[in-house]
Amino acid sequence: xxxxxxxxxxxxxxxxxxxxxxxxxxxRTQPGLTEEVVRQISAQKEEPExxxxxxxxxxxxxxSKPMPTWGGDLSSLNRVLDDIYYYVxxxxxMEHDWDDVPENIKTxxxxxxxxxxxxxxxxxxxxxxxxxxxxxxxxxxxxEKGVIFDSIEEGLKNHPELFRQYFGTVxxxxxxxFSAMNSAVWSGGSFVYIPKGVELETxxxxxxxxxxxxxxxxxxxxxxxDEGSHAHYIEGCTAPVYSTESFHSGVIExxxxxxxxxxxxxxxxxxxxxxxxxxxxxxVHENASMEWLDGNLxxxxxxxxxxxxLVGEGAHGEILSIxxxxxxxxxxxxxxxxxxxxxxxxxxxxxxxxxxxxxxSYRGLCKVYEGAKHAKSNVECDALLINDxxxxxxxPYIEIDERDANVGxxxxxxxxxxxxxxxxMSRGMSEEEAMALIVRGFIEPIAKELPLEYAVxxxxxxxxxxxxxxx
Amino acid sequence: xxDAPVLQIxxxxxxxxxxxxxxLHGLDLDIPxxxxxxxxxxxxxxxxxxxxxxxxxxxxxxxxxxxxxxxxDILEMEPDERSQAGLFLAFQYPVEIPGVSIANFMRTAKQAxxxxxxxxxxxxxxxxxxxxxxxxxxxxxxxxxxxxxxxSGGEKKRNEILxxxxxxxxxxxxxETDSGxxxxxxxxxxxxxxxxxEEDSQMGVLLITHYQRLLNYIKPDVVHVMVDGKIVKxxxxxxxxxxxxxxxxxxxxxxxx
Numbered sequence: 001x002x003x004x005x006x007x008x009x010x011x012x013x014x015x016x017x018x019x020x021x022x023x024x025x026x027x028r029t030q031p032g033l034t035e036e037v038v039r040q041i042s043a044q045k046e047e048p049e050x051x052x053x054x055x056x057x058x059x060x061x062x063x064s065k066p067m068p069t070w071g072g073d074l075s076s077l078n079r080v081l082d083d084i085y086y087y088v089x090x091x092x093x094m095e096h097d098w099d100d101v102p103e104n105i106k107t108x109x110x111x112x113x114x115x116x117x118x119x120x121x122x123x124x125x126x127x128x129x130x131x132x133x134x135x136x137x138x139x140x141x142x143x144e145k146g147v148i149f150d151s152i153e154e155g156l157k158n159h160p161e162l163f164r165q166y167f168g169t170v171x172x173x174x175x176x177x178f179s180a181m182n183s184a185v186w187s188g189g190s191f192v193y194i195p196k197g198v199e200l201e202t203x204x205x206x207x208x209x210x211x212x213x214x215x216x217x218x219x220x221x222x223x224x225x226d227e228g229s230h231a232h233y234i235e236g237c238t239a240p241v242y243s244t245e246s247f248h249s250g251v252i253e254x255x256x257x258x259x260x261x262x263x264x265x266x267x268x269x270x271x272x273x274x275x276x277x278x279x280x281x282x283x284v285h286e287n288a289s290m291e292w293l294d295g296n297l298x299x300x301x302x303x304x305x306x307x308x309x310l311v312g313e314g315a316h317g318e319i320l321s322i323x324x325x326x327x328x329x330x331x332x333x334x335x336x337x338x339x340x341x342x343x344x345x346x347x348x349x350x351x352x353x354x355x356x357x358x359x360x361s362y363r364g365l366c367k368v369y370e371g372a373k374h375a376k377s378n379v380e381c382d383a384l385l386i387n388d389x390x391x392x393x394x395x396p397y398i399e400i401d402e403r404d405a406n407v408g409x410x411x412x413x414x415x416x417x418x419x420x421x422x423x424x425m426s427r428g429m430s431e432e433e434a435m436a437l438i439v440r441g442f443i444e445p446i447a448k449e450l451p452l453e454y455a456v457x458x459x460x461x462x463x464x465x466x467x468x469x470x471x
Numbered sequence: 472x473x474d475a476p477v478l479q480i481x482x483x484x485x486x487x488x489x490x491x492x493x494x495l496h497g498l499d500l501d502i503p504x505x506x507x508x509x510x511x512x513x514x515x516x517x518x519x520x521x522x523x524x525x526x527x528x529x530x531x532x533x534x535x536x537x538x539x540x541x542x543x544d545i546l547e548m549e550p551d552e553r554s555q556a557g558l559f560l561a562f563q564y565p566v567e568i569p570g571v572s573i574a575n576f577m578r579t580a581k582q583a584x585x586x587x588x589x590x591x592x593x594x595x596x597x598x599x600x601x602x603x604x605x606x607x608x609x610x611x612x613x614x615x616x617x618x619x620x621x622x623s624g625g626e627k628k629r630n631e632i633l634x635x636x637x638x639x640x641x642x643x644x645x646x647e648t649d650s651g652x653x654x655x656x657x658x659x660x661x662x663x664x665x666x667x668x669e670e671d672s673q674m675g676v677l678l679i680t681h682y683q684r685l686l687n688y689i690k691p692d693v694v695h696v697m698v699d700g701k702i703v704k705x706x707x708x709x710x711x712x713x714x715x716x717x718x719x720x721x722x723x724x725x726x727x728x
Contacts, residue, residue, distance in 0.1 A: 418529060419566050422566075423562065423568070424568070424576075424580075425527075425550040425554070426526050426527070426553075426554055426559075426562075427580040427583070428580050428584045428638070429551055429580060431549075431551070433579060433583060434551075437575075438571070441568050442569070444569075444570030444571070445570065
């Protein structure tokens, strides 16, 4: 710790990045999820009729589906769901001033090494984004290439045909209870289209979408990578989703057309009361490649299984995930790969860390349909337990209907060993520093895939999370 | 050589914390600054236990006696505090830390040795690391490899000496550093240790070894023979040569068990 600050001084004692923002909104629905609420949302967004119908139908599906009983404990979720507001429209112009952001929050940002421009966005003072020049030049480049990078609402408004062609096709409302819920009340998220043959060097980062609705509780993102395109999208960042909300249910749909390559990276850190239930799936066509890089820290319960549906011959899917379950948290995460065409290949690498009474479960599905000849899949899941009270489980589901397929699964569980700790401590490191170094080493195979600044942030986050891990 | 020993051990009794088996039965040892001492003894005599107890391994519990380092009682200190005070243990079996590069590991260790609030200068660190690796005849790419992960026996031991060279202890305990080394690797390791004792004439060294072989390359000032958890004989380098010729048979009488 620098100087003599305590965790409390930094506001890092509880949820380490949370702060309560004064409520300022111009419109919100009444609590609970009703048809009236759905109609209001659609009306507020001035949506076309088909979208209202889509939402209402999704609401019916939501109401008809029982609460899932597999995975994490959702028994107290109904109470949460009755109390939350399903739509709050943020003010059109943010009026927060950087000077009003509490000093301790700024200190936290600095400790995380987040650039000031990004800090301002995270603190909800995006209107003052100083890198707007950078953003504009990127935006110009994107526009010249025909790339669309909008909020989901703008996508619907400005590109209605393209939007309608793909929306809800990768993750239909019927997919699961929470995809149905999201389909009924979605709000916020990104709409991205990469035209044929366009290759983007600079990742598309969600925080570039300044002055727009940022990710909400029911974020919905739709991405189309057209034939032969090549791009990387980054959502959120290691730091701070500032939310006092206790429920997040997103849907992310990605279509990767023939010969295209797409990577979606997200590292998110949720407050400890949060139910985080996300459906994210990519439809991967002939000789195309999709990579999910997914990191989750915090939350009360996270259930998230990035998926690749390999529907074209030679399609490739890759899922790299990190889960960090702290005290009292449960991460039920993993990945799904569905091989529905010949010569499709996939790989899942999942790393989980459980600390204190934290529990991490790997839940993965590898499905190979008949006819997907020469399909190849490899799953590797490694769990690291920090304390004696930490827990991990593995639920691998493998369904193979094709004789000519090659599927491998490997799982390891390790505990931070006394010998490792003694070795590092005998070199002068405190027990906490030693633990943090071991954890960073454990996730290194995934962290090295991140852009440098994110890898650095992730490591700092892990260090913060490891504070107080001893004893 | 100064008068007060850097490391002073009196009547040290230690047992395995969980089982309760006593391994050290009242051991005395003085190592003055700048001297190289060797402890030799048959397998199971407690040599390695002694090294671990001095470094603070949680597996052992000291039941009686004192260990003072630069005049300070270190038995209540955590292993990291002992390291920061200038003690170094070169492990017999160095531990693997997957995913952590030697450079990263060394940087964290060096930072931990700095006073609170002081930041390690990364450029100086880099220069020093390369310089020390050169001393030990190591390829610079070695620094990017994960600590001990997939290392040969020789590489592991060289990595221990590299850490010692970087941390510059005032007292180095070397636990069976020669075990598992071929003659070339042994010479490189010995050369490294000799270079360090030349550099810092005040550094004390305790070599723990089963064989005399290492002592051909690192000349001890004093040789102790340890049997059944005690020092039973202390003398000059000639003691090691006697042992080489006659083995430990003459010392059987000291075994109580």
